[in-house]
Amino acid sequence: MLNLHKLWLLSCLGVIVVIILYFQAEIAHLEESYRKLEYKLTQNQFNSRQFNPNILQKDDNNDLIVIYNRVPKTGSTSFVGVAYDLCKKNHFKVLHINITANMHVMSLSNQYKFAQNVTKWQEMKPALYHGHMAFLNFERLGTSSKPVFINLIRKPLDRLVSYYYFLRNGDNFRPHLVRKKHGDKMTFDECVEKSQPDCDPNSMWLQIPFFCGHAAQCWKPGNQWALQQAKHNLVNHYLVVGVTEEMLDFISVLESALPRMFKGATEHYLNSNKSHLRQTSSKIDPAQSTIERIQQSTIWKMENELYEFALEHFKFVKRKVLMKEALSVPQTFFYEKIRPK
Ligand SMILES: *[C@@H]1O[C@H](CO)[C@@H](O)[C@H](O)[C@H]1NC(C)=O
Ligand SMILES: *[C@@H]1O[C@H](CO)[C@@H](O)[C@H](O)[C@H]1NC(C)=O
């Protein structure tokens, strides 16, 4: 009898112990959940305060619009070829802007339409637009966002000679297309000797107006204001302007600044045999006397001033980006001392 009573008490005790243990475990579990939740909450607060440039860049860059207002005969076809090769893998669009009769200046209504269209066309973003058009200042055109401008610039005489032979002999890109001056066997030297219009130094007036833009003064050969404006736009409105002679570095700088679009571009350019895609056929280097004669012209001097200006600026940009300076670790930036907490 006594034993049975004891047994009953013992089992009651056992049940109570089990119940207590169960609740203790439950409480511990809840406490743990609570701690996890609290941790997540503070993490979230921290993240929203801490401006994470990587996350932001990813989101922002899906709206990226790059405009490459390419100057004829500066190696632009090679560069654009890289973009066309990468666009599928890097998920962006490349569009050629075909302006009637290759006019470099757009009418006012087309400027406005183009600016609105490019900035509002969501289905195309991110996108690289390229075409032979003068710089267009989007600030003037009341768009809500502004595209990023890039360009390449070439030594003015090299560009002129290349263009001269291109009109006569075409290139290896579209060898069967008959060019404007096809069949004309006159060399550049002879042309300069005879002071023909095709090698007139005035026809070197092209890179200045391309960077200067859509103002009337830009297109007056020898205009000093146009040169100053071109320099101003080059440093203030272009993300980067490379030189044809250093195409690989231009591509590397772009890859590091705009990886959203140009990731893998350097390697692609190095490994693809299309890197010299377009070469003017049967180009003859001009004689020293021809070079000297051209270099005496005001137009060459001014165009060359812009080229030298661009080159110095590009070298400066390149040093910082490609880390050829003493620094052994890549440059980064971050935010700190963010207040109020
Ligand atoms: C631009 O369009 C015109 C008319 O369709 C065409 O003849 C021309 O070849 C195009 N230009 C380029 C560079 O593709
Ligand atoms: C931009 O222009 C293209 C071609 O004219 C057109 O198909 C497209 O709908 C336009 N996009 C916007 C947003 O206006």
Ligand SMILES: *[C@@H]1O[C@H](CO)[C@@H](O)[C@H](O)[C@H]1NC(C)=O
């Ligand atoms: C050039 O590229 C083509 C196609 O990608 C390839 O078949 C060919 O072997 C390459 N040539 C050289 C010299 O790399």
